[in-house]
Amino acid sequence: MNQSFSNIRSTLILVLILLSSFSLHASDEIKSITTTDDSEIDIRIFMPKGKHSNKLLIGFACDQGSSTAEEKTSQSLADDGIEVWMPDMLSAYMLPKVRSSLSDIPTDGLVKIIEEAIKIKKEVYLVASGPDTELVLRAIADWEKNHAGSDNLLGGAILMFPRLNKSKPEPGKAPEYQDAVGKTKSPLIVLEGERTPNRWGVGHLTNSLKKGGSTVYAKLIPDVRGYFFKRNDPNVPEDLVTSQMSGLVKASLFFLGKTHK
Amino acid sequence: MNVLANTLKATIKNIVFASVVFALSSSLQAAELKKVEGDVATPALKLESLKGDILDLKDEAGKVVLVQFWATYCTPCRVEMPSMNNLIKKLEAEKVPFKIIAVNMGETKEEVQKFVDEVKPEFTILMDEKGENVQAWNVFAAPSNFVIDTKGKIRYTLYGGVEWDSEEITKAIQDLAAES
Numbered sequence: 306m307n308q309s310f311s312n313i314r315s316t317l318i319l320v321l322i323l324l325s326s327f328s329l330h331a332s333d334e335i336k337s338i339t340t341t342d343d344s345e346i347d348i349r350i351f352m353p354k355g356k357h358s359n360k361l362l363i364g365f366a367c368d369q370g371s372s373t374a375e376e377k378t379s380q381s382l383a384d385d386g387i388e389v390w391m392p393d394m395l396s397a398y399m400l401p402k403v404r405s406s407l408s409d410i411p412t413d414g415l416v417k418i419i420e421e422a423i424k425i426k427k428e429v430y431l432v433a434s435g436p437d438t439e440l441v442l443r444a445i446a447d448w449e450k451n452h453a454g455s456d457n458l459l460g461g462a463i464l465m466f467p468r469l470n471k472s473k474p475e476p477g478k479a480p481e482y483q484d485a486v487g488k489t490k491s492p493l494i495v496l497e498g499e500r501t502p503n504r505w506g507v508g509h510l511t512n513s514l515k516k517g518g519s520t521v522y523a524k525l526i527p528d529v530r531g532y533f534f535k536r537n538d539p540n541v542p543e544d545l546v547t548s549q550m551s552g553l554v555k556a557s558l559f560f561l562g563k564t565h566k
Numbered sequence: 567m568n569v570l571a572n573t574l575k576a577t578i579k580n581i582v583f584a585s586v587v588f589a590l591s592s593s594l595q596a597a598e599l600k601k602v603e604g605d606v607a608t609p610a611l612k613l614e615s616l617k618g619d620i621l622d623l624k625d626e627a628g629k630v631v632l633v634q635f636w637a638t639y640c641t642p643c644r645v646e647m648p649s650m651n652n653l654i655k656k657l658e659a660e661k662v663p664f665k666i667i668a669v670n671m672g673e674t675k676e677e678v679q680k681f682v683d684e685v686k687p688e689f690t691i692l693m694d695e696k697g698e699n700v701q702a703w704n705v706f707a708a709p710s711n712f713v714i715d716t717k718g719k720i721r722y723t724l725y726g727g728v729e730w731d732s733e734e735i736t737k738a739i740q741d742l743a744a745e746s
Contacts, residue, residue, distance in 0.1 A: 474707035476635075476723040477606065500639045502671060502708035505700050530639055 333383075336390075338421055340414045348418065349391040351383035358386040360460070360558055361427040363418060374534040374547050381551035387558075388427065392418050394440070415444035416451070423458050430558055434465035435532060442469075442485035446517070449490055461492035461519075461561035463554060466503065466531040469510065479509055487516035492564040494522040494557045501531035520564045526553070597726035599713065599738055608712075608720050609702045613669065613692040616678055621667065621692060624718070629663040630742045631714040632730075635700060637671045638681040640708040642727025651688045652731035653739075662743045663716065666690065671708060672697040713739065716746040 333352040337345050364379060379389040394410050422429045433441040441462050448459065471481040493514055497507050507523050514521045526533075528542035534550060536543060546553065611623035611633065623631065632650075636643040650666055657664040666689035670678050675693060682691060694700055703712070713722035721742060728735070 474710070474725050475600070476707075476710035476712055476725055477602075477704045477720065479704060480706050500637075502637060502640060502706070505671065505697060506706040509706070 336421075338392075338414075338417055340411070340417050342411065342413070344411075344414060346414050346418065347393050347396065349379075349393070351379045351389040351391070353386045353388045354384050356386050357388075359427050360386075360430060360562075361388045361390065361422050361425055362430050362432060362554070362558070363390045363392065363415075363422055364432045374550060378550040378554060382554060385551065385555065387555070388425070390418065390422060410440055412440070412443045412447045415440060416448045419444060419448050419459065428460040428562065429458065430460040430462065430561060432463040432465065432554060432557075434467075434535075436468045438462075438464045438467035439469055439483050439485050442483075442489055445491050446485055446488035459491050460558075461494070461564065462489075463494050463496065463557040463561070465496045466498055466501065466533075467495060467510065468503075468531075480506060482510070482513055486510070487513050489514070490518040492520045492522075492561045494524065494560050496524055496526055496553065496557065498529040498531045498533055499525045499527050500529060503531055522557075522560045524557075597724055597728045599722040599724050599735060601722060602720050606720050608714060608718055609699070611667070611669070611692075611699055611703075613694055613699060616670075616675060616682065616691040616693060621690060623667070623714075626665055626667075627718055628716050628746065629665050630716060630739050632664075632666045632739075633703075633712045633714060634666065634668045635671055635703065635705045635708055635710040636668055637708050638673055638677055643709045644681075644685055646709070646727045646730060647685050647687045649728075649730040649732075651686075653736065654688060656731055656736060657739065660740070662740055663746075664739055664743065667692060669694050669699055671700050671705070713742070715742045 334350045336348045336350055338348065339345050362379075362382065364375065375391065379391055382389050392415070394414060419429060419431070431441050431445065441464070445459065445462060452458065469482045469486050471483050474480060495507060495511060495514070497504050504525055507525070511521045511523045526546060528540075529546050530536065530543065533539065533543040534547040539547065608623070611621075613621060615621055623633070634643075634650075638644075650668075654664065654666060668687060668689055669692045672695060674695065678691060678693065692699075703710075707725055709725070709727065711722075711724040712720050713724070715721045722738065
């Protein structure tokens with residue numbers, strides 16, 4: 306009898322622990338959007354708490370299954386009044402959670418999400434990191450093409466350590482970028498780690514991004530390497546910046562907001 | 567049935583991707599020397615070394631020079647440095663006029679000295695703390711390498727980590743030296 310009671314108690318404790326840890330990172334609601342090719346994209350929505358801002362952030366479109374830092378950041382942003390949408394693009398298109406899948410994601414899914422977000426009547430921004438930035442630029446360019454004249458409805462995008470080279474770097478030659486670079490008009494901010502060789506390409510990339518008409522800001526984050534919040538071997542500054550990533554995003558939104566009309 | 571097929575396809579893609587990543591990470595040999603076609607001007611390179619003396623690339627005419635742009639946080643740079651030490655010894659034994667100049671990309675002397683004490687490169691380290699030479703040489707990644715012939719012309723470039731003491735690279739440098 307005692308043994309059975311103990312088992313039930315252990316099970317209940319386990320369930321409570323699981324439930325409480327889940328609620329730490331769970332979104333407030335899941336919204337589904339169907340694209341023109343009948344793919345269904347699930348979007349985790351983090352509703353703003355406290356004093357609402359007029360900003361909505363579509364974030365981390367492809368987290369490749371390792372979204373702990375991104376979820377915490379989304380929660381923290383929501384706590385500060387910013388609504389965050391986290392679409393699961395890879396699952397929607399049945400793609401494996403690897404980097405090479407990103408280029409396989411059709412643009413229209415993210416365009417549809419941008420359109421849905423704009424209906425909320427807030428300033429809409431996007432954020433992506435690494436190679437995911439290509440999808441975001443591609444979607445913004447397509448959206449702008451379809452909404453000529455009303456492209457001020459989109460506030461811009463944060464590109465965290467963007468990896469947009471078309472091919473392997475060649476010493477002595479300027480990089481060639483993917484086709485989506487230089488096709489947008491919306492304001493952009495590039496964030497790059499100070500301790501990555503890619504920092505030396507920030508100026509060149511910024512100039513290439515401007516070619517479509519975008520106002521582009523670029524900032525180096527001191528003492529961190531690229532992909533700092535996805536690393537298995539983070540150092541102290543990287544842990545610190547990861548824990549304060551929502552502040553970094555808010556500062557970036559401030560810059561983009563200055564340009565957004 | 568379709569879901570099962572898609573899941574299987576995704577699993578296979580994951581396995582293939584993991585194999586490729588493993589193959590790339592377990593070997594430094596993936597990169598190779600790339601011949602420079604046409605007449606490409608060699609940018610100037612005059613910097614203070616970690617030891618405090620000034621080195622000018624112009625003064626190295628008559629030697630084959632490997633100019634490498636590197637950083638302490640670049641993992642392939644760290645891994646390949648012992649093979650660069652070996653290459654120097656190998657070519658010294660054969661009396662091939664050869665020098666390695668490793669230009670650090672924008673870090674401080676303290677950071678670089680710590681790395682040097684640990685990895686022990688046996689070649690000249692130049693400090694480009696402001697990154698001006700990184701820009702002038704059009705370097706956007708690390709390690710970025712330029713092999714310069716005895717007349718000061720860039721003959722090969724190479725991006726990424728490599729075993730510098732390999733037969734192929736040693737021969738390429740011997741051949742350049744023999745041209746003079």
